Amino acid sequence: MITAPIANMTGKIETQTLEVSIGPQHPSTHGVFRMDVVLDGEIVRALKPVIGYLHRNHEQLAEKMAWLHSMPYTDRLDYFNSMTNNWAYALAVEKLAGIKVPERAEYIRVIMAELSRLQNHASAIGFLLQDCGAWGTPLLYAFREREKILDFFETVSGSRMMCNYLRFGGVRVDLDEPMLAMAREIVAKFPKFLDEFEKLMTTNEVVLARCQRVGILPKELAIAGSISGPVARASGVEYDLRKVDQYGVYGRFEFGVPVGPVGDVYDRYYIRVLEMREALKILQQALRDIPAGPAQAPEVKLRGFKIPAGDGYGRVEGPKGELGFYLVSDGGPKPYRYHVRPPSFINITVLEDMCLGHKVADAIIILGSIDIVLGEVDR
Amino acid sequence: MEKIYQLLHALLPSVPVWTVWIAAFLIPIGFIFGVYLTIFAFTTLVERKALGRIQNRYGPNRVGPFGILQPMADGLKILLKEDIVPRAADKFSHFLAPVLIVVPGLLVYLVVPVAPGMVAVDLKIGVLFALAVGTVSVIALFMAGWASRNKFSLLGAMRAVAQVVSYEVPTVMAGVAVIMAAGTLSTLTIVERQGGGILNISNWYVFRPWGLVGFVLFVIGGLAESARCPFDLPEAESELIGGYHTEYSGFKFALFQMGEYLAGMAMAGVTVTLFLGGYMGPGSGPGLVGGLISMFWFFGKLTGMIALNIWIRGTWPRLRVDQLMGFAWKVLLPLALVNIVAVGLWHFLTPRPVAWVVTTGWLAIWVVVLTKCNAGAALEKREYRYI
Amino acid sequence: MNYPGKGLVDGLAVTARNFVGSYFYTDRLTTVQYPEERVQTPENSRTFPFLVFDESPDKPRCTACKICEVECPPKCIYIVMDRDEKGKPRQQPKIFDIDISVCMQCQICVEVCPFESIKMDNDYEKSRYGRFNELMLRLPDLLKSNEYYRQIKPTEAAAVDAKLKAEAEAKAAKKAAAAAVAAAKAAASPPATPPPASPKPPEGSAA
Numbered sequence: 024m025i026t027a028p029i030a031n032m033t034g035k036i037e038t039q040t041l042e043v044s045i046g047p048q049h050p051s052t053h054g055v056f057r058m059d060v061v062l063d064g065e066i067v068r069a070l071k072p073v074i075g076y077l078h079r080n081h082e083q084l085a086e087k088m089a090w091l092h093s094m095p096y097t098d099r100l101d102y103f104n105s106m107t108n109n110w111a112y113a114l115a116v117e118k119l120a121g122i123k124v125p126e127r128a129e130y131i132r133v134i135m136a137e138l139s140r141l142q143n144h145a146s147a148i149g150f151l152l153q154d155c156g157a158w159g160t161p162l163l164y165a166f167r168e169r170e171k172i173l174d175f176f177e178t179v180s181g182s183r184m185m186c187n188y189l190r191f192g193g194v195r196v197d198l199d200e201p202m203l204a205m206a207r208e209i210v211a212k213f214p215k216f217l218d219e220f221e222k223l224m225t226t227n228e229v230v231l232a233r234c235q236r237v238g239i240l241p242k243e244l245a246i247a248g249s250i251s252g253p254v255a256r257a258s259g260v261e262y263d264l265r266k267v268d269q270y271g272v273y274g275r276f277e278f279g280v281p282v283g284p285v286g287d288v289y290d291r292y293y294i295r296v297l298e299m300r301e302a303l304k305i306l307q308q309a310l311r312d313i314p315a316g317p318a319q320a321p322e323v324k325l326r327g328f329k330i331p332a333g334d335g336y337g338r339v340e341g342p343k344g345e346l347g348f349y350l351v352s353d354g355g356p357k358p359y360r361y362h363v364r365p366p367s368f369i370n371i372t373v374l375e376d377m378c379l380g381h382k383v384a385d386a387i388i389i390l391g392s393i394d395i396v397l398g399e400v401d402r
Numbered sequence: 403m404e405k406i407y408q409l410l411h412a413l414l415p416s417v418p419v420w421t422v423w424i425a426a427f428l429i430p431i432g433f434i435f436g437v438y439l440t441i442f443a444f445t446t447l448v449e450r451k452a453l454g455r456i457q458n459r460y461g462p463n464r465v466g467p468f469g470i471l472q473p474m475a476d477g478l479k480i481l482l483k484e485d486i487v488p489r490a491a492d493k494f495s496h497f498l499a500p501v502l503i504v505v506p507g508l509l510v511y512l513v514v515p516v517a518p519g520m521v522a523v524d525l526k527i528g529v530l531f532a533l534a535v536g537t538v539s540v541i542a543l544f545m546a547g548w549a550s551r552n553k554f555s556l557l558g559a560m561r562a563v564a565q566v567v568s569y570e571v572p573t574v575m576a577g578v579a580v581i582m583a584a585g586t587l588s589t590l591t592i593v594e595r596q597g598g599g600i601l602n603i604s605n606w607y608v609f610r611p612w613g614l615v616g617f618v619l620f621v622i623g624g625l626a627e628s629a630r631c632p633f634d635l636p637e638a639e640s641e642l643i644g645g646y647h648t649e650y651s652g653f654k655f656a657l658f659q660m661g662e663y664l665a666g667m668a669m670a671g672v673t674v675t676l677f678l679g680g681y682m683g684p685g686s687g688p689g690l691v692g693g694l695i696s697m698f699w700f701f702g703k704l705t706g707m708i709a710l711n712i713w714i715r716g717t718w719p720r721l722r723v724d725q726l727m728g729f730a731w732k733v734l735l736p737l738a739l740v741n742i743v744a745v746g747l748w749h750f751l752t753p754r755p756v757a758w759v760v761t762t763g764w765l766a767i768w769v770v771v772l773t774k775c776n777a778g779a780a781l782e783k784r785e786y787r788y789i
Numbered sequence: 790m791n792y793p794g795k796g797l798v799d800g801l802a803v804t805a806r807n808f809v810g811s812y813f814y815t816d817r818l819t820t821v822q823y824p825e826e827r828v829q830t831p832e833n834s835r836t837f838p839f840l841v842f843d844e845s846p847d848k849p850r851c852t853a854c855k856i857c858e859v860e861c862p863p864k865c866i867y868i869v870m871d872r873d874e875k876g877k878p879r880q881q882p883k884i885f886d887i888d889i890s891v892c893m894q895c896q897i898c899v900e901v902c903p904f905e906s907i908k909m910d911n912d913y914e915k916s917r918y919g920r921f922n923e924l925m926l927r928l929p930d931l932l933k934s935n936e937y938y939r940q941i942k943p944t945e946a947a948a949v950d951a952k953l954k955a956e957a958e959a960k961a962a963k964k965a966a967a968a969a970v971a972a973a974k975a976a977a978s979p980p981a982t983p984p985p986a987s988p989k990p991p992e993g994s995a996a
Contacts, residue, residue: 187895227718233719455811
């Protein structure tokens with residue numbers, strides 16, 4: 024009937040919202056991840072992340088296996104940084120069992136963790152710019168550098184990404200001189216790549232227009248949501264476990280931790296670049312000062328390893344945030360309760376707040392700037 | 403066409419006139435189809451190889467030496483794919499849309515001169531024809547989105563139409579500057595006006611202050627109209643929701659890609675004609691040798707423009723839709739209008755050095771003013787502290 | 790000097806440098822044309838396990854003790870001990886299956902083996918056309934010689950050989966020492982007189 028439209032023409036124009044499901048098969052969602060987005064034209068009105076597509080039952084599996092056997096499974100949690108995951112688990116067990124780690128092993132762990140941080144941040148900013156639309160160029164430059172670090176991991180531990188390298192009380196394989204020389208060469212060549220990358224992207228007007236003032240995370244919300252890692256530091260939260268806990272031998276190194284002013288996508292990108300430069304400083308110091316000694320505590324048994332009853336929480340500053348393991352032991356060879364605190368899972372909870380009011384294209388880059396990995400989110 | 407007709411009639415006086423007429427009609431069309439479609443096929447290959455080299459890898463190099471047969475392989479693959487038409491789609495529009503995208507791209511080549519006197523149709527309104535026909539593909543974009551009966555395709559199509567239409571305006575205004583300077587709409591005459599001078603180069607319109615600004619505007623507009631990076635939102639819509647070509651498969655999809663590339667090359671060709679002196683270069687002139695040298699210069703410049711397109715595609719990320727439109731309406735359009743005033747100043751200020759100084763000053767002032775007004779994309783001063 | 794669009798032009802300069810550099814420097818063109826060229830994997834690189842034998846495949850070092858079967862996290866190993874005709878165990882595996890579609894290449898089986906008999910291979914070209922039977926490696930597929938092990942992992946094989954030799958020498962030395970002690974004891978203590986053939990037991994012989 025003709026009366027209805029005329030009656031509506033005096034008031035507001037009626038619009039309908041559109042519900043879109045972005046994912047789970049999608050080139051830009053960093054894994055099998057789905058977002059149910061309610062759109063009003065182009066603007067996001069509501070966003071719900073849907074996860075669970077990669078759930079592999081990690082925690083329950085670990086409760087059925089001996090303490091050592093879940094070490095290779097922790098590699099697969101955040102599959103980009105297997106060294107850091109191993110370290111968090113080893114820290115938790117060493118706290119519970121009271122194992123002392125030799126000095127050389129601590130230095131090796133720091134070297135591996137910082138190299139892991141370098142390659143993770145390189146790939147994160149590469150993927151962020153790929154989502155922005157640069158057809159593969161920054162991604163492939165970042166991956167060219169990452170390949171060198173992965174080759175180093177293969178030389179040391181036998182596998183590029185699933186390293187299974189740390190053990191309770193030390194590391195599995197000691198680093199000899201050729202391996203240390205390889206690490207020194209990587210550290211020497213990395214700044215050149217960073218300078219070139221910054222020239223390509225950091226002052227690019229298109230990147231600035233896409234990333235500045237987009238997806239701002241206020242500092243109060245970051246603290247209230249337990250956000251950690253570069254996402255929180257970009258919003259101004261001054262919290263880095265390497266400075267707070269000083270686990271391992273981090274207390275001996277001089278390095279800064281950058282904290283950003285605004286907390287938009289550009290800050291999260293630039294904080295990662297600055298963190299890469301700081302990681303290079305730590306690596307130079309560690310490679311210079313590494314002492315001689317054993318690489319593993321000799322009293323730890325490989326088979327039949329038991330931990331006295333109790334509970335403990337071990338956490339490290341992973342490249343994506345605070346990665347923690349909560350272990351409860353009943354004195355036996357298997358954990359009674361094993362829980363992982365994954366940083367990506369907790370960082371996604373504020374995705375909706377960051378995306379409201381922005382456009383769909385922005386939602387994709389905001390997701391890219393949080394830098395999630397689905398292995399960790401779903402475990 | 404006229405010249406070919408005369409030539410053939412002189413060579414073969416005994417052949418009836420209508421045969422000669424048809425031959426003179428078919429030869430330029432055959433030339434356009436042959437040359438430009440081959441350039442399109444090899445542009446796809448060269449683009450992939452150049453992007454590969456930028457990204458520290460080889461491009462395709464398995465099919466034939468240096469991957470030369472890759473376009474044939476791609477063509478064969480896409481011909482053999484199943485052509486799926488949605489059941490609820492509007493069949494006629496769905497079929498017509500890809501055709502309508504390719505044809506205007508090819509029509510533009512009719513008025514682009516490749517050598518002295520060698521233009522398929524010497525229209526007195528050549529530039530008007532080129533710019534107008536180039537815009538017809540907008541209808542095809544919208545037809546594709548509408549006929550798919552898919553709300554995502556429709557959204558993507560509307561966005562693409564908005565982009566193309568809003569970048570038409572600064573492009574045409576930049577072309578107007580050239581028309582004012584040359585005093586004619588005929589492409590052949592515009593190119594002839596850019597001859598002479600030192601080595602046939604110094605009279606190119608790109609070396610004038612208003613020409614430089616116009617060239618930049620035209621290049622940006624050309625990128626936007628053929629939906630290439632950094633304005634490839636219609637193409638990359640597939641990442642987010644779905645572009646206007648979601649519901650197309652098989653050869654129709656290939657026609658969309660062909661339409662996009664042909665439109666890009668057509669805009670490159672028109673840019674070369676209007677700003678870069680067309681076929682003018684050292685050694686170009688009438689006669690057989692001069693004609694061949696002119697063709698060499700024209701295709702060289704066309705290759706240079708295509709290489710610039712590929713270079714830009716490999717480097718910059720893409721703009722968001724509202725930023726894209728803001729850029730067109732708030733920066734490019736005022737600049738285009740200012741450029742027209744600049745051409746007027748150039749024409750009427752008599753001593754040449756005075757004209758140079760005044761025009762350059764006028765344009766520089768306005769570029770600075772517009773940049774200051776639209777400082778959205780400037781790097782903010784931020785303090786990063788260390789704990 | 791900051792002009793509008795400077796960031797864009799800088800980006801173009803970087804890309805151009807990479808484009809030109811890819812024709813002259815290998816660190817700007819890092820492609821390896823597999824399968825015509827291959828990257829030499831480092832020595833420590835590990836993919837799937839294999840069993841080592843010293844002289845012939847009939848005598849592998851493995852004694853079917855089943856420690857690796859117990860310690861394997863995803864439980865991909867299945868071992869059955871070989872028994873001879875009387876049912877006595879022969880300290881050799883009859884069946885030794887590793888399912889490489891389950892194996893997670895963690896190397897724990899290598900670390901816990903007390904006999905240095907299972908080691909990690911570095912052959913990564915394991916694609917097969919079938920999904921089930923073809924990805925199950927059985928005993929004949931797994932047995933590879935110590936020569937092969939020395940070839941793929943020289944330093945590790947040398948260390949293992951040295952350790953095994955030292956163990957063998959230590960065992961031989963201990964055996965020789967025990968034999969020497971037994972012989973010395975036999976020589977020092979009074980000889981146990983064999984009982985005479987007469988049915989009469991000797992009187993007062995030492996018990």
